[in-house]
Amino acid sequence: MTTHVESNPASQIQTAQALAQQFAASAVERDxxxxxxxxxRDAIRASGLLSLxxxxxxxxxxxxxxxxxxxxxxxxxxxxSIAHVFGFHHLLLATVRLFGRPDQWEPWFEQTAQKNWxxxxxxxxxxxxxxxxxxxxxxxxxxxKSFCSGALDSDMLVASxxxxxxxxxxxxxxxxxxxxxxxxxxxxxxxxxxxxxGSALFENVRVEESELLLEPGPLSTPFACLRPLLAQLIFxxxxxxxxxxxxxxxxxxxxxxxxxxxxxxxxxxxKDPHTLRHYGEFWVGLESVRLLxxxxxxLFDEAWARGAELDETTRGHVAVxxxxxxxxxxxxxxxxxxxxxxxxxxxxxxxALRLDRFWRNLRTQTLHDPVDYKLQELGEWAVNDELxxxxxxx
Numbered sequence: 001m002t003t004h005v006e007s008n009p010a011s012q013i014q015t016a017q018a019l020a021q022q023f024a025a026s027a028v029e030r031d032x033x034x035x036x037x038x039x040x041r042d043a044i045r046a047s048g049l050l051s052l053x054x055x056x057x058x059x060x061x062x063x064x065x066x067x068x069x070x071x072x073x074x075x076x077x078x079x080x081s082i083a084h085v086f087g088f089h090h091l092l093l094a095t096v097r098l099f100g101r102p103d104q105w106e107p108w109f110e111q112t113a114q115k116n117w118x119x120x121x122x123x124x125x126x127x128x129x130x131x132x133x134x135x136x137x138x139x140x141x142x143x144x145k146s147f148c149s150g151a152l153d154s155d156m157l158v159a160s161x162x163x164x165x166x167x168x169x170x171x172x173x174x175x176x177x178x179x180x181x182x183x184x185x186x187x188x189x190x191x192x193x194x195x196x197x198g199s200a201l202f203e204n205v206r207v208e209e210s211e212l213l214l215e216p217g218p219l220s221t222p223f224a225c226l227r228p229l230l231a232q233l234i235f236x237x238x239x240x241x242x243x244x245x246x247x248x249x250x251x252x253x254x255x256x257x258x259x260x261x262x263x264x265x266x267x268x269x270x271k272d273p274h275t276l277r278h279y280g281e282f283w284v285g286l287e288s289v290r291l292l293x294x295x296x297x298x299l300f301d302e303a304w305a306r307g308a309e310l311d312e313t314t315r316g317h318v319a320v321x322x323x324x325x326x327x328x329x330x331x332x333x334x335x336x337x338x339x340x341x342x343x344x345x346x347x348x349x350x351x352a353l354r355l356d357r358f359w360r361n362l363r364t365q366t367l368h369d370p371v372d373y374k375l376q377e378l379g380e381w382a383v384n385d386e387l388x389x390x391x392x393x394x
């Protein structure tokens with residue numbers, strides 16, 4: 001499917017806001033249903049937003065990471081599952097850019113912009129069950145992979161496996177329709193229910209030499225090491241968006257549905273001193289995360305612009321800023337999505353409202369990357385002036 005779209009970042013953000021309103025109308029129903037949000041993914045395809053982070057010379061919008069992540073956050077306010085797969089799409093485009101040669105990623109960028117390709121994830125290096133055999137004129141991937149967010153209904157996949165001889169991590173970009181790939185409909189978490197983060201099976205999947213991301217490869221240069229930081233930044237914006245979304249939902253509920261406690265001196269719940277104190281705390285938390293996240297995104301954009309000239313120290317300072325923002329977004333989001341019921345009251349727990357989805361989504365996603373280890377890294381920086389060491393995850 002090819003669609004002509006306006007290649008202007010500002011207009012694209014307006015498009016994202018309109019789509020978010022559309023997604024909000026069915027968010028509760030789809031959260032209960034689970035599965036693939038096919039209509040919503042197709043709406044994103046038709047919008048041109050899949051080309052947002054692709055530079056203009058390859059047919060994309062040429063948006064900055066600040067602008068691209070604003071869309072992730074916009075979607076997360078109403079539906080963090082859609083925000084997740086949309087953010088991962090752009091993360092995977094960044095992956096082929098950072099790990100591959102220009103003669104590889106440039107055509108992929110052009111094809112993505114022309115055909116509105118949706119990229120899916122079958123990477124997950126922690127799952128080592130996929131093995132790569134070297135053939136005379138190519139490679140073969142066989143095995144299973146878990147947590148394959150956005151793989152279902154995708155057009156391209158970034159896949160990983162371990163070399164059967166060297167045990168080295170190999171990463172490839174291949175069409176989702178490639179023979180031997182089975183994407184299983186087995187994602188059944190209590191949160192992020194429409195990310196399709198189930199499993200994949202590779203059975204003698206042929207991979208060409210030109211599809212392997214070997215030069216420069218992961219963790220090869222400070223610039224290549226921006227990939228895990230972008231992943232962390234996507235999650236940070238998701239968590240902030242979820243926090244903003246639950247705040248907006250509770251504000252509306254408090255003003256229009258909640259009743260003051262019988263001992264309250266106020267006639268309206270929105271004027272109850274107890275309620276206002278809680279909202280004041282929620283506001284301080286969200287404002288803190290907004291400032292931290294804004295600074296982290298700005299530093300990342302500056303680091304990205306330096307390209308091959310990026311040095312390890314600058315990359316390390318970006319890592320500290322992102323880790324700080326992510327810890328804050330995690331804590332504030334979990335606190336807000338839990339304590340909101342203290343201001344909304346017992347009726348807000350009615351199952352049809354599914355207001356617990358904000359907590360369920362946030363709790364599910366935050367468990368994939370323990371905050372304790374981020375805090376340990378930040379402690380090393382705060383006490384010993386040691387910047388985080390690059391890894392595939394941070």
